[in-house]
Amino acid sequence: xxxxxxLYDIPLIGLVFQLIGYLIDVFPTVAPIVMQAAVPIAFxxxxxxxxxxxxxxxxxxxxxxLTAAFVGFAAGAFLLPVVPGGTINLGLFNATPVxxxxxxxxxxxxxxxxxxxxxxxxSVKADQIIAGTIINIAAIGITGxxxxxxxxxSPIGAGQFGNLAVPAALTDLPFVGWIFTTLFAQGPITIxxxxxxxxxxxxxxxxxxxxxxxxxxxxxxxxETVGINVIxxxxxxxxxxGVLAGLGGAYLSMDISGSFQYIMTNGRGFIGLAAVIxxxxxxxxxxxxxxxxxxxxxxxxxxxxxxxxxxxxxxVGLLPQQTFDALxxxxxxxxxxxVIGRTVGPAAAGQxxxxxxxx
Amino acid sequence: MKRLRRVWxxxxxxxxxxxxxxxxxxxxxxxxxLLVSGxxxxxxxxxxYVALVSGSLGTxxxxxxxxxxxTPLVLGGLSVGLAFKAGMFNIGxxxxxxxxxxxxxxxxxxxxxxxxxxxxxLISLGAGVLAGALYGFIPGILKAVSxxxxxxxxxMLNYIAVSVVAAIVSTVLDVPGSPxxxxxxxxxxxxxxxxxxxxxxxxxxxxxxxxxxxWLLFRTTWGFELRTAxxxxxxxxxxxxSPRRIIVWAMSLAGALGGAAGATEVLGVTHQMTPxxxxxxxxxxxAVAVLGRNNPVGIVFGALLFGGMRAGAGAMQINAGVPAxxxxxxxxxxxxxxxxxxxxRRIFRLRAAGPGLEEAATITRSYGGGAARAA
Numbered sequence: 001x002x003x004x005x006x007l008y009d010i011p012l013i014g015l016v017f018q019l020i021g022y023l024i025d026v027f028p029t030v031a032p033i034v035m036q037a038a039v040p041i042a043f044x045x046x047x048x049x050x051x052x053x054x055x056x057x058x059x060x061x062x063x064x065x066l067t068a069a070f071v072g073f074a075a076g077a078f079l080l081p082v083v084p085g086g087t088i089n090l091g092l093f094n095a096t097p098v099x100x101x102x103x104x105x106x107x108x109x110x111x112x113x114x115x116x117x118x119x120x121x122x123s124v125k126a127d128q129i130i131a132g133t134i135i136n137i138a139a140i141g142i143t144g145x146x147x148x149x150x151x152x153x154s155p156i157g158a159g160q161f162g163n164l165a166v167p168a169a170l171t172d173l174p175f176v177g178w179i180f181t182t183l184f185a186q187g188p189i190t191i192x193x194x195x196x197x198x199x200x201x202x203x204x205x206x207x208x209x210x211x212x213x214x215x216x217x218x219x220x221x222x223x224e225t226v227g228i229n230v231i232x233x234x235x236x237x238x239x240x241x242g243v244l245a246g247l248g249g250a251y252l253s254m255d256i257s258g259s260f261q262y263i264m265t266n267g268r269g270f271i272g273l274a275a276v277i278x279x280x281x282x283x284x285x286x287x288x289x290x291x292x293x294x295x296x297x298x299x300x301x302x303x304x305x306x307x308x309x310x311x312x313x314x315x316v317g318l319l320p321q322q323t324f325d326a327l328x329x330x331x332x333x334x335x336x337x338x339v340i341g342r343t344v345g346p347a348a349a350g351q352x353x354x355x356x357x358x359x
Numbered sequence: 360m361k362r363l364r365r366v367w368x369x370x371x372x373x374x375x376x377x378x379x380x381x382x383x384x385x386x387x388x389x390x391x392x393l394l395v396s397g398x399x400x401x402x403x404x405x406x407x408y409v410a411l412v413s414g415s416l417g418t419x420x421x422x423x424x425x426x427x428x429x430t431p432l433v434l435g436g437l438s439v440g441l442a443f444k445a446g447m448f449n450i451g452x453x454x455x456x457x458x459x460x461x462x463x464x465x466x467x468x469x470x471x472x473x474x475x476x477x478x479x480x481l482i483s484l485g486a487g488v489l490a491g492a493l494y495g496f497i498p499g500i501l502k503a504v505s506x507x508x509x510x511x512x513x514x515m516l517n518y519i520a521v522s523v524v525a526a527i528v529s530t531v532l533d534v535p536g537s538p539x540x541x542x543x544x545x546x547x548x549x550x551x552x553x554x555x556x557x558x559x560x561x562x563x564x565x566x567x568x569x570x571x572x573x574w575l576l577f578r579t580t581w582g583f584e585l586r587t588a589x590x591x592x593x594x595x596x597x598x599x600x601s602p603r604r605i606i607v608w609a610m611s612l613a614g615a616l617g618g619a620a621g622a623t624e625v626l627g628v629t630h631q632m633t634p635x636x637x638x639x640x641x642x643x644x645x646a647v648a649v650l651g652r653n654n655p656v657g658i659v660f661g662a663l664l665f666g667g668m669r670a671g672a673g674a675m676q677i678n679a680g681v682p683a684x685x686x687x688x689x690x691x692x693x694x695x696x697x698x699x700x701x702x703x704r705r706i707f708r709l710r711a712a713g714p715g716l717e718e719a720a721t722i723t724r725s726y727g728g729g730a731a732r733a734a
Contacts (some may be wrong), residue, residue: 006530059510068361112460120695120699124698124699124701124702126698126699127698129448129510130432130649130694130698131698133645133646133649133689133694134691134694134695134698136642136690137642137645137646137690137694138687138690138692138695139691140642140684140687140690141684141685141686141688141689141690141691142387142684142687142688143685144682144684144687145387145391145392145682145684145685145687146395148682148684149391149392149395149682150395152395153395156720163583174390183618195503203441208651213396266512267517267518270450270514271514271515273510273511273514274514274515278510282508288399319510319528320525320526320529320530321528321633322522322525322526323522323523325518325521325522325525326518326519326521326522326523327427329515329516329518329519329522330519332511333501333507333511333512333519335513336501336508336511337501337504337505337507338505338511
């Protein structure tokens, strides 16, 4: 203890130690916040990896997620009075039939929006960034419009998923218990994320599909020459990306909350794009980047809730509280510019593919 | 006749896209109403569009309102368009707008009783433009030096700007004793009214700046270098230009335009700021630039169209009960049809293929893998 105090008392450098000490103290508590912040960003980033690896830039992820978030909530509200026995608790995750159907519809809406992006980017050969921008604008419009309309009937959604009941024997373990709480005492979408990250990572670098996807993103002409149908592959990947973005959107309106708010994605789709780059276009890396972002948010939140002690506390106290909100974004820029620097993405990302015969 | 056909070749696509968007919007309104209230109201789209048009063009004040709404969109659209020309995607207008507005307010509230007001006004405008330029410089220099992609950095800077505004307005700029945080008003440093109820001097900025940017892009060496670097950075480098230097300058100038939009808005319209001061100018500017095909003249017309929609959206919501967000559905749909121009041409059997989005197509090339080689 004395050594710690000694370290804390060093001028200036002591602040760093105080920060480390503070983080060690609060991290187990804020870890669930970190995870909650990371999940939707991770899904957005996985969608981005899926699309860009096959050569399609998708900045419409934000709009895709927003649409899915709205559909998940609205479908629940519509189906609740219609489906008989819709509110029976199925035992796991507090799931009800209505909630599951709504989740399926949310994912489906994500796929449909992605289909629009795929059609514009691959078949129409439109500029992919503009295609994504259209999706974002239209999604804000249509969800805002419909939300205002249905808000007049003050709808009640289908509720939200519950968390997995992890045995207390695990969560109460000293030192590591919080890891189980963070990872597994979560809703179904979070658990699914963990599975998807691992499976996707293995598939992308170890399977035939992964090799073909990467080939289509790096050198589509060469891929086509060896018999890969680049167009079909890109369509398929963008649609799978729609499933992922749909899950990320559904997480917002069906897992961490049970309602929809205007533009509730609040930039998570865009932050996901940053996570793609920071994670160097790998699923695991993207997940790590999402966790980094979530951590910055968690620390910002905890500065507000549990002010740090000592000189560090005085320093933090000087800042207006609103500056903590900017922390995740600041960290993202610093990491992108300082640590990651010049990254090399898939070479053909963003370029529409012209078949030899069509050219 | 020949002249007429040439004009039609240019405006046919936007005009027909608008028409199709109006049809799609009608369908959305009818279906949504049917789903939510269970009744089919065929008159609803007609009432909505009548309210929208009369709210934007119906009276002299409505027209002035359209011009006022279009002004930040012209400046923001030019900002996005200029960056597009340089091969970059500036999604950061939102942040540049906010920082510009904040700087203008900070200065203007110091000069709010100063006579003559023009001094305070000019300094405040200058502060907004300069702050916006600095905020555009950041992603520019980051891209030039470390290769950090501007799509990501500008979006992050947008969110940081929101926090900066919230922090500064609720601390140093807050009026002591006010029930909720708010700044002083801009007083004599405001943009004076020149026409109608709220037609401030800033409405002349749009066309003036558009002409200036057009001249800069198409009549100067600097503009030529910028367009060359945007179209083909390798060729630009081979010709002895420095794409990196151009990136920094172009983003700074784009930021200055975004900042000018924010300065005009606070000095001409709101005169005050609250911590949650928000804007949709950022997103709308992208739409305007795409609609105007990155051409200054096109951007002015695109901004007038979207400005009119924003001016009429309130009337539509009040008089026809159609939520104002309908305007975004229309905007998205117009852009969709413009981008999918082949589809529109097939529907209307248009033959003349006007200049398409070829220039804009360079944006995506700078994303992802292309970025590493381009910079």
